[in-house]
Amino acid sequence: MTEAAAELGNAQRVRYRDQVRRARAVVRLARYADQASARAARLVRAAGRLGSRLPPLVWDLMLPTLLLLNVMTTRAPQELPVAVVLTTALALPLVWRRRAPLTVFGVVAAAAFVQWLVDVQLPADIALLVALYTVAANSGRRGTLVAAAIVEAGVLLACLRWATEGAFLTPFVAVTAMTVAAAVLGVNVRTTRAYLAALKERAARLEEEQEQQARVAVAEERTRITREMHDIVTHNLSVMVALTDAAVYAQHRSPDKATTAMLQISETGRQALTDMRRSLGVLRTDEPDAERHPLPGIAQLEALADQMCAAGLPTRLEVEGGHTHIPATAQLTVYRLVQEALTNTLKHTPAGTHAKVRIRCSAETVTVDVTDSGPRPPLPGATSFGHGIPGMRERSAAYGGKLQAGPLPDGGWGVHTCLFLSSSGVVSE
Incomplete structure (x- = not known):
């Protein structure tokens, strides 16, 4: 029994050694196969690179x-x-x-x-x-x-x-x-x-198409800047001319009023320069003026009304509803509409005319009404050669509104429009 057990143990050890040798041989063959595959892949890649260079x-x-x-x-x-x-x-x-x-x-x-x-x-x-x-x-x-x-x-x-x-x-x-x-x-x-x-x-x-869209965007931006420059220059020059006339008239009779008018002229000129730098600041990367002076909006209408009163056009302002939710571009449109309307009134109505501005704000719309009490001839801006009324119509149409400008039944002149704040009513300027 002992010899038989020993022989059985020897046979098992021999079989175990044979299995180990076969496993090691398989591992070596697998390693050699991997290396051969890698070399073949490198040769194929090199041949591909060489072939791509050949005519x-x-x-x-x-x-x-x-x-x-x-x-x-x-x-x-x-x-x-x-x-x-x-x-x-x-x-x-x-x-x-x-x-x-x-x-x-x-x-x-x-x-x-x-x-x-x-x-x-x-x-x-x-x-x-x-x-x-x-x-x-x-x-x-x-x-x-x-x-x-x-x-x-x-x-x-x-x-x-x-x-x-x-x-x-x-x-x-x-x-x-x-x-x-x-x-x-x-x-x-x-x-x-x-x-x-x-x-x-x-x-x-x-x-x-992208280049064409870029050219169209440039043209639209130029049109926007031109419209802004027209509103700024026309309004401020009209106010300065009116204040200058008042200062000349009062320089002998009331020097204090003449001094006040001259100071108003200086302030109006500085405001005009600030507005121009702000509007043209988008064309310069190193212009910080647009950050220091935000775009005018409904909150600045009170200062505009005071400026008109100083220029000789008594103006009353009424704002109904909150305007903090209104986008800055829509507020700028409201400001420019009111500014253009009051500037036309100042230029084309006789002394003693009164103006009234009424702004009604809601969640979806902004209604603008500007009326005055003075008779006047047809506005040059109403013709095809001016930029006043057509520019106002373009600004209003950008927010889905239709501008109405004309004489009132009881006398005077009125401008009315309604701007829609919803995305469906907004048209990019």
């Missing part, structure tokens, strides 16, 4: 060269002249296949037919598949179908002559599959090229 003509010359070398090294001396001539006729036209695919295919097909007539089998027959691929990749559907039919007819003739007895179907199906694969591959390449060309055209069109 297409080099690739087109490579196949005829290889086929000629194969014929010259495998054919018997008595068969060599005919084989070399036929191989040259089959493979050499492929050099020009990118320039004239249909012509090259015709030459290769004719050479293949001559080869069939003289009953010589050559590896250069693969040139016919390359020519078919080129036709499918560069011609339309009709040319591809005609070329594929010609190749298939050649396949049938070749299998009828050179297939061994009783083995016609296998080579015929195999070569037919190769023909279909060459044609399908060429069609896929042509489709991919067309798709990429369409993408490039679309990208170019989108870039052109």
Whole structure:
């Protein structure tokens, strides 16, 4: 029993050592296989980089060269002249296949037919598949179908002559599959090229549209700045002219009032310069004035009314509802509408005229009413040559409003509009 147990233990140890050796051998083989795969991948990548740098003509010359070398090294001396001539006729036209695919295919097909007539089998027959691929990749559907039919007819003739007895179907199906694969591959390449060309055209069109949108945005910005400059300059110059006239009239009778008017003129000029710097500050990256002086809004209408009173136009302001929720651009529009309307009243009405400004604010709309009590002739801004009333209409239309400006039934002049604050009613300026 003891000897039998010892023998059994020895046999188990031997089997265990054999299993360990086999496992280590498998691990080494796996490691070697991984290293070989990595080397092959590096070689493929290097070949791909080298191939991408070679011109297409080099690739087109490579196949005829290889086929000629194969014929010259495998054919018997008595068969060599005919084989070399036929191989040259089959493979050499492929050099020009990118320039004239249909012509090259015709030459290769004719050479293949001559080869069939003289009953010589050559590896250069693969040139016919390359020519078919080129036709499918560069011609339309009709040319591809005609070329594929010609190749298939050649396949049938070749299998009828050179297939061994009783083995016609296998080579015929195999070569037919190769023909279909060459044609399908060429069609896929042509489709991919067309798709990429369409993408490039679309990208170019989108870039052109973006440039057009940028030009339109620049034009709109110029129009906006021009409108702002018109409102600022017209209003402040009108106020300064009125104050200057008042100062000249009062300089002898009431020097204190003349001094006050002159101070008002100075303040109005400084305000005009500030407004101009603020409006033009968007054109300069180093202009901090727009941050120091925010855009005027409904809160600044009281100062505007006081300025008009100092210029000789008594103005009463009424603001109904809160305006803190109204966007800054909408408040600027309200301010410019009121400013333009009061400026027109100051310029075109006689002394003693009174003006009234009424602003009604709600969650969705802002209603602006500016009326005065003075008779006046038609406003120059109402004609097609001015910018006053048309500019006001543009500002109002930007928020979906329709400006109404004209004489009132009881006398005087009125301006009315309603601005819509909802996104559907806003049109970007």
